[in-house]
Structures are given as structure tokens and as C-alpha cells.
């Protein structure tokens with residue numbers, strides 16, 4: 001039986017998230033103290049050695065990213081916590097912030113010390129005003145007690161734009177602009193917020209940092225899959241018995257997530273498909289369920305772990321209908337800056353609508369494949385590049401659902 | 408109700424504070440008055456087109472009137488398969504308006520939204536950002552009665 005392992009959710013249910021003293025009594029802020037006694041370079045090496053890779057979707061080595069900003073001389077640097085969590089089916093960052101906001105603040109402050117930044121921002125999605133309240137209270141308590149030292153943290157609110165989860169769009173949004181992604185390079189660790197070196201990490205990434213310092217890089221590197229060590233908080237949605245979150249080692253398989261943690265398919269029905277990583281994720285058929293959820297294993301089956309959202313569909317679900325809905329999401333969320341995405345998402349939704357209404361032809365399916373391939377290469381940011389994934393992977397694995405709807 | 412000019416002035420010296428100012432205005436008015444966009448462009452010393460462009464980029468903001476209570480129905484895939492369409496129908500029937508419209512008394516506006524991050528309890532709606540989950544059509548009247 002696969003078991004849960006709580007690292008980022010270690011304090012869940014054990015402390016009152018709005019009582020700093022309880023966080024401190026549970027060992028909180030000892031890691032920041034330890035970090036500040038270390039040489040900054042050595043600290044970054046330790047994070048690098050732990051093998052921690054970003055939990056926001058791209059899976060970049062965290063310590064490596066920090067080293068880019070560390071290496072630059074600048075009068076000002078910034079740390080940004082990405083709490084935009086816009087990927088449908090995902091509620092892990094909310095769960096972390098609601099239950100243990102201080103561990104996120106501590107992780108950010110450790111990053112601040114490592115790269116030489118004295119200012120941090122948490123960009124929290126506008127849909128979570130109640131989380132913003134918790135964060136502001138937690139920050140006020142931390143400042144009152146002086147645990148953050150000279151590191152300042154401010155919360156900024158998103159306003160309902162999925163693309164603002166993309167780090168350069170997020171930066172534009174904090175600057176008070178439309179959230180349109182920037183051309184890269186330069187990347188944010190070199191030129192980010194107000195053109196200063198900026199580290200953007202996900203909530204879950206930051207929440208891992210205090211534990212890594214407390215227990216050591218070697219301990220962390222030994223957990224789960226060796227190329228993507230640690231745990232992952234997964235959020236289950238759709239046709240499973242337990243629609244809830246779990247924190248599991250990264251070598252847990254998709255099948256274990258669905259059948260052991262998720263309690264299997266609701267109503268005793270059969271399994272049809274699972275989409276992992278949110279709405280921009282790939283659809284996975286039964287044949288691939290024994291894959292472990294770590295970043296590289298998912299890549300090998302042509303899928304992605306993404307945010308860790310696990311959306312399960314039973315045998316009664318019509319894939320074409322679900323994908324039409326998803327294609328509308330992308331048309332709506334495309335920021336419009338680049339043509340392949342602005343026009344591509346619109347046409348993709350149009351064709352999916354035609355197919356779902358029983359008015360499409362085999363040629364429409366071929367057009368979708370072609371359009372999808374172009375978009376995944378030609379779009380400026382990850383939104384447009386990932387938008388075709390649900391379409392392409394369902395044409396690959398669930399062709400029968402398409403065929404059944406052709407005129 | 409705080410005047411939007413007063414609100415804007417509170418934010419104008421914060422770097423990138425325009426979006427925070429719009430949030431604060433919307434907390435008071437439930438929407439952003441057209442004139443407030445003009446006032447913001449002056450206070451932040453940016454072109455009107457830019458102030459307007461920011462206000463209309465974000466789906467959480469609405470320039471121009473809407474009802475006192477904004478009901479948003481999540482239509483993202485997990486809520487979609489859990490029966491969001493039935494919730495839409497129940498709300499439209501109960502309030503006697505269509506999606507995107509406001510009741511004659513100005514009390515409620517119905518809008519679609521994408522995922523609001525409460526997907527452990529699909530289907531989900533929010534009223535003034537407060538989430539209500541695990542909905543079924545029969546639960547709608549009691550929820551509306553709270554407002």
C-alpha cells in the first residue's frame with residue numbers, strides 16, 4: 001500500500017496557521033537562522049544538491065535558478081512567490097498557504113538571503129481573497145516578531161488571468177501592466193521585476209526549502225524518484241471517490257494515486273482517462289497508469305506532471321465534449337500577444353465545437369493535428385505551446401470518441 | 408461608500424499599484440466605474456488607453472455597472488463534468504435572467520468564470536468571491552436567500 005509522506009504539509013492539522021508561536025514551537029524559522037549562518041554560495045549548493053526541482057510545472061532545478069541571480073551584481077534583487085494557481089483542477093498551493101503560511105514566508109526569506117534580495121512579493125490569484133487575508137496576517141506577525149529580519153514581503157493580487165501564472169506575465173502584472181509574457185531571453189533571474197534580477201518560485205517549491213535545510217540535501221535527494229526527488233502534492237478531481245489532496249513521494253504511480261489515494265472510480269464504473277497537470281495537461285489512457293508521477297517518467301510517456309492536478313474521467317464521459325470545453329478555456333485565456341496562439345486557440349475551439357456537435361469531418365481532425373503541431377512550436381509562451389496537448393493526446397489515445405462523432 | 412478618487416489616491420505612490428487600486432475600487436462598488444479609469448490614468452500618470460487596457464485585460468474586473476452581488480459559475484473541465492450546466496440552468500431560472508445579465512433590482516449579476524481553485528467540491532460557484540461547493544440545483548434557492 002502506497003503511503004502519504006508529508007514534507008510541505010508537515011504542519012497540516014498540527015499547528016494553528018495563524019499562530020506564529022505554534023510554527024516556531026514546531027521548529028519554524030530555525031532553518032532561516034541556519035541559512036543565515038551559512039556562506040551564501042554554500043547554501044545555494046545545498047539546495048542544488050537536494051535535487052529540488054520547481055513544483056510550478058517547468059521542473060527546473062531550484063538551486064541552479066538561484067545561482068543565476070546570485071551571480072549578478074545589482075543594487076536590488078527580488079524574490080517572487082508564484083501563488084497564481086490558475087490551472088483548473090489545482091488547489092494545492094491554496095491548501096499549503098491556508099494551513100502553513102509561515103513555511104512559505106520562511107522559504108522566501110531563505111531565498112532572499114541566498115541571492116541577496118531584501119524584498120519579496122507573493123502574487124496570489126484574485127480568486128483567493130481569503131488566502132490573501134491569511135498571508136497578510138502571517139506577514140504582520142512575522143514582522144512583529146522580527147523573524148524575517150530585514151526581508152520584507154508584500155502580497156499582490158492577480159485578477160483572473162490564467163496567463164499571469166507564467167512568470168514574465170506575472171512580473172508585468174506586479175508592475176501594474178496587462179499580464180502579457182515577455183520575450184526571452186533575458187530570463188527573470190537576470191532581468192525580472194523592474195528589470196532587476198528576480199527569482200520566481202512556486203508556493204510548493206518554497207515550502208520545501210525549510211525542511212531541506214533542516215534535514216539536509218542528502219536526506220531529501222533520497223526520497224521518491226532520483227531525478228525528481230521529494231514529494232508532490234496532488235489534487236484529485238473528477239470521477240474518483242476521494243476528491244481531495246495528498247502529498248506523496250514522487251515515485252508513486254498514477255495507478256496508486258487514482259486507486260489507492262483516490263479510492264478508485266466513483267460508482268464502481270470503469271476508468272476511461274486521466275488528465276494530469278491541469279487543463280493544459282495530456283490525456284493518459286489505462287495502458288500508461290503504471291508510470292510514476294515524477295517529471296521525467298511522465299515525459300517519457302509523452303505527458304507532463306505540471307501542477308499535479310489529477311482529473312479522472314470514467315467510462316461514461318465523452319472525451320470530445322471535455323476537450324471542446326478545454327479548448328474554450330484556451331481561447332478565453334490567450335493574452336493575444338502572438339498570432340499562433342491568438343488565432344490558433346480560436347480556430348481550435350471552433351473546430352472542436354464542430355466535431356462535438358456532430359458536424360465535423362475526418363479532415364477537421366487532420367486540421368486539428370496540424371494546427372496543434374504548429375502551435376506547440378510557434379507560440380511565444382507556455383500557454384499557447386501547451387494548449388494543443390489535450391487535443392493532440394486525445395486524438396492519439398481516444399480516436400474512437402472522435403470517429404463516433406464524425407458526419 | 409468610499410469615493411473612488413480617495414481610493415486611487417491611497418495607491419498611487421505604490422509601484423505598480425494600479426491593479427491593487429482597481430481591486431479596492433471593485434471591493435466598494437462591485438465594478439469599476441468608467442470615470443474611475445480616467446481618474447486612475449491621471450493619478451498614475453499613464454495614458455487613458457493604458458489604464459483602460461489594464462482594467463479590461465483581467466476577467467475579474469468589470470468596467471461599467473454590474474449587480475451588487477456577483478455570482479460566478481465555474482465552467483472549467485472538472486466543474487463541467489460535475490454538472491455545471493445544471494447549476495447555470497437553476498440560477499437562470501431562480502433569478503429569471505440569463506448568464507451575463509443583472510437582475511432588474513440590481514441585486515445579482517450572473518457570470519461565467521474559469522476554475523476558482525475549489526475543485527475538491529465540484530460543481531462550484533462563488534458569490535462575491537465566497538465559494539459554494541458540491542452544488543446541486545436544489546441548493547440554489549437557500550444560498551441566494553443569504554443575500
Ligand SMILES: Cc1cc2nc3c(=O)[nH]c(=O)nc-3n(C[C@H](O)[C@H](O)[C@H](O)COP(=O)(O)O)c2cc1C
Pocket residue numbers: 053054055056057058059060082083084085086087162163164165166167168200201202203205206381382383
Ligand atoms: C500559462 C502558464 C501558467 C502558469 N501558471 C503557473 C502557476 O499558476 N503557478 C506556478 O507556480 N507556475 C506557473 N507557471 C510556471 C511559471 O512560469 C514558472 O515556471 C514557475 O512559477 C517557476 O517556479 P518553480 O521553478 O518553483 O516551479 C505557468 C506557466 C505558464 C506558461
Ligand code: SF4
Pocket residue numbers: 163180181333334335336337338339341342379380381382383384385
Ligand atoms: S502563447 Fe498565447 S498567452 Fe502566450 S504570449 Fe502568445 S498569445 Fe499570449
Ligand code: FES
Pocket residue numbers: 088089090481482483484485486521522523524525526529530531
Ligand atoms: S474546476 Fe471548478 S473550481 Fe476548479
